[in-house]
Amino acid sequence: MSAPSHWLDEPRNVKRLWRGFLALLALTVAAELAVALHPHFAIEALFGFNALYGFGACAVMIIAAKGIGLLLKRRDSYYEADDE
């Protein structure tokens, strides 16, 4: 069952996907040189704003979720006694 049977199971291919992804990221930022973005706000005019903002916002949300999780996480059997 666990024998690699699909091209996605090959670590080599996963590495290739990663490289492709990183190249794509670089490409989208570089494309800003060619495309006029018509910013509405001053902050939007910064080079690579959407890239930075997307990355930063997600990092903040993951950390915030982790913090809330520290307080509010429970075993998933937590409510089971009540549902009887």
Add this chain to the structure above:
Amino acid sequence: MSSGIAFHPGLVLILGALALPFLRGIARNVAVMLFPLAAMLLLWQLPESVVWQCQWLGYAIQPLAVDRLSRLFATIFILMAFGGGVYALGQPSRMELPAAFAYAGSAIGVTLAGDLITVFVFWEMMAVGSTLVIWSAGTKPAYAASLRYVMIHLLGGMILFAGIAGHLAGGGDAAFGRMATDSVSHWLILIGFLINAGAPPLSAWLPDAYPEASWSGTVFLSAFTTKAAVYVLLRGFPGTEVLIWVGLFMAFYGIVYALLENDVRRILAYSIVNQVGFMVAGIGIGTEMALNGAAAHAFAHIIYKALLLMSAGAVLHATGRRKCSELGGLFHSMPLTTICGSIGALAISAFPLTSGFVSKSMITQAASVGHMLTVWLLLGAASAGVFLHAGIKFPWFVFFQKDSGLRPADPPSSMRWAMILFSFLCIALGVWPEPLYRMLPYPVQYEAYTAAHVLSQIQLLLFSGLALFIMLRWLQRTPTITLDVDWLWRVLLPALARRIGAALAVLQKHLVGMGGGVAKSVTASVTCGRAQQGMLVRTWSTRGMAMWVMVMLAAYLVIYYAR
């Protein structure tokens, strides 16, 4: 009641729901597809006007009134009934499909109601229909969740009823139009609407109840209640500023809880709240572009959210599992489900060429055009967050990540076709948005596919993806849940009730003890007085009596003069 051929499309589904239990086999399957088609045909033949009206208790009732906004929502509800019906053809529960059709018909009834009284009647029918859908799962947790669910919705219905009654008693018109938040009754109506939208503070009813329905039941549930609430907010409270902040709160609440969640269907339930948050925020912004965006987003959302839940339902149907920590690697044996689920994930993330892109970008664009920097930034962050929790997390943990060793097959053909249909719609609307734009309530002056829009959205999403994969270790799934406000009515209130009950029991014991003592002494004194030779029983001498009467009369005389 006028107009010969005009018939209510919602009633077609409700009457169809009554007929379905008597049909079997192919007749039933054909009927499941035919009823929504008939409803769609009727809907598009109705003129844009008040079609049915009557007087009731002095109020003008309009059970069937059509305009662009109501037709848009009725269309997507009927489409959903069709797609969901096909998906659920193989559902063994004989109650679920009829309940779902009655539920869908009631939601259509809300959208085609021209007055608040009709809205309320269909609103409550929706609560009943959806509760029956949850019951159809037939499990103990589903039953318990349905009771909590119906409790919240009856509360919401009561608040809505109080608001409507106050509105009418204050001399208001029964007609359902735009309302200002200028009176207690209008606030009550707004709160009643928001409860069904999954707004705080009661939002937990949604992720609590929806995932407990059957593999097909959740698909229906995801569509109607919250989007009917979006519809009534669009009609009743456009441009109400507080909705911007309520909507943004919902968007982030949905993301954070979905990131923490382990149950696949609860991730998607939290993501409903997140998506409805975008719509509510758009309604709060209130410009024509924002309202168009909210309406278009509701339309697109129903399709891709149903698609996501169909793929999750296919996994549940095949494996009986719904926890990320027990799934993974399913792309090996469920290629079609993987592809359809991924299309839904891309659409909800608003990737270019999918339906989410052409609808959600209208809302962010409206914030941008209105120079609302904070709102625009928060909407952008929330868009990135959608990609995190629904766009990548859902397909990644279910279909990829580490191999769970499970090799279930793709689902039966009825489920496959429903997923293919909705995947097609997700992409078709994204590639060719004009038909959707033409149905929107206001004329659309918006071009989704400019190089700037596409590039900035792709940047935002891809770098969000980078953040997720870099921080993936932080998101490893654990068999946990995260406490939500439903903790209040699942743990705190019952505990309080038990505590108060115990205190009352002690009090009762004391009172009985004390009461027993008092009763005993009263009995003793009574017995004492009445016993032989007791004060009240013994015979008095005539002389003594005459003397006491004289004393009393004298006392009376003294009091009389002293007064």
